[in-house]
Amino acid sequence: MxxxxxxxxxxxxxxxxxxxxxxxxxxxxxxxxxYPIPDIPTSLWQQLPQPNEQLTIAAQHYYQAQQLLVTNGSQAVIKALPSLWRQQCSVNSIVYLPLHGYKEHQQAWVNAGYTVAHYHEQLPELAQLTPHCVLVVINPNNPTGKLFNRDELTDYQLKIDKLGGLLVLDEAFMDVITPTQSLSSTLTAQSTLILRSFGKFFGLAGIRIGFVVANQHWLKLLNETLGPWQVNGPAQYIAQHALQNISxxxxxxxxxxxxxxxxxxxxxxxxxxxxxxxxxxxxxxxxxxxxxxxxxxxxxxxxxxxxxxxxxxxxxxxxxxxxxxxxxxxxxxxxxxxxxxxxx
Ligand SMILES: Cc1ncc(COP(=O)(O)O)c(C=O)c1O
The missing domain is CATH 3.90.1150.10 (Aspartate Aminotransferase, domain 1)
Structure with a gap:
């Protein structure tokens, strides 16, 4: 539905x-x-999209992350994750989700047959987390605005790594948080995926582009699942310019x-x-x-x-x-x- x-x-x-x-x-x-749309070379409209190295460098710099993948927005990843997780982990994980928050996360996990447990304002206790669990954190939360700090989330990263689980940090609105509480610059865990939306802060949700920060294993998996020509060339070009434009x-x-x-x-x-x-x-x-x-x-x-x-x-x-x-x-x-x- x-x-x-x-x-x-x-x-x-x-x-x-x-x-x-x-x-x-x-x-x-x-x-x-x-972000004002720059003049886009005609070739980018004519050709199939190709990987844009300049965009990757700009994104690595902006998100302070070495390992990332360009996607056509977080939504595509949210939808793809449950079946990918099923391939990675055959145990029926419990998925912890915020009671209030962007509901596409819940819909994706429920549709894939996972058992969902809601948490309210506070994250579930570390001791309460079960083996192979999935924890989804929207940080800051939409619509409540609730923000978890980096130190707290680092503890969850470590714990979930030990449990063989998955931590999904949806940082769609993180660009406007100062000082940043993003984990993208300090990602160490095997089992953490960070979703970064481009459209919200740059006011260009229509061009459909976003980024995932994760380890190489997950990036490869997502890249193969999402397939070629994920992000159109003009969107890549616009995002490259926007991410480079600090002023x-x-x-x-x-x-x-x-x-x-x-x-x-x-x-x-x-x-x-x-x-x-x-x-x-x-x-x-x-x-x-x-x-x-x-x-x-x-x-x-x-x-x-x-x-x-x-x-x-x-x-x-x-x-x-x-x-x-x-x-x-x-x-x-x-x-x-x-x-x-x-x-x-
Ligand atoms: C918290 C949250 N995550 C992800 C998304 C999807 O964003 P994107 O445009 O990157 O697909 C939204 C869209 O509103 C959102 O509110």
Missing amino acids: ALIHGGQLQKVAAAFNIPESNWLDLSTGIAPYS WQQQQQSNLINDSQQLGKLLFECFAHDSTISIKGTTLFQTVTFSSNTVAPLIYQALCQRGIYVRLTDNQQALRFGIPCPEQLPRLGQTLKKILKSCR
Whole structure:
């Protein structure tokens, strides 16, 4: 069954009968500013994609990792992993997953017949982990924003290595965390895979490119499974330039920090009167969590009726707001305040 994600504006616009061009779409955690597309040599459109050494070097530098593989986004790897793990380990592993988090992980493991155990805010105790288990950590979490630090995750790496298990670190939103808590520069374990999404921080989710950091055994396995021509040549070219462009990255960081602070301030003004409501996130999204699952759907509907699309979480208890540009913020603020006034 296809899962619901943000970014389905076409469908939502049709459901609320508002033309797509009239919407303020804050339904994803994709940066509102995208890396400017450079002039792409015609040959890259004409030829089949070839490995791009310059891209690999740029990615090794950006992610501070020597061993990585270019993929067409983390999603492809998430889907491929359970059957690859089945080939590596014939025992029926328990898969530990965050209760709240990008649900494609869960769907992939459940579809492959694995037994899933959820953890809440904290990782399962080290002593609780079972032989050959799989632990999936979305760091920082989407949508909760929960961040685990490197030291804690290093302990899990070592333990899972000893247990003959697999640690999957999904660092889709790690680019905006300073100081970084990524394990990509210090990956030592045999059994850790780190997924890095390109599209979110660089605002180019549509070009479908991402990276996996892992040991050579896993990279070879993934490369063979995903097959040739994974990533089109123009996407490789754009990513190469974006990963090399440090001054653009610094500007992007600074814009996102500023805009997410403005959003945080607005959400605080709107919701701080109620101490049961929490506001957490990263500089790519802010999530407002309510104490029950009755309020968020009402606000979601009211926002949609006014052409503002945010993400209502699967448990219906929270609204995740993507980062609006400064010129979009007043529309969000006025609309949200009007809705909340009419609710009181
Ligand atoms: C936590 C998380 N991981 C992975 C993905 C997939 O990203 P990609 O565009 O790299 O396939 C998403 C997409 O929203 C996500 O939220």
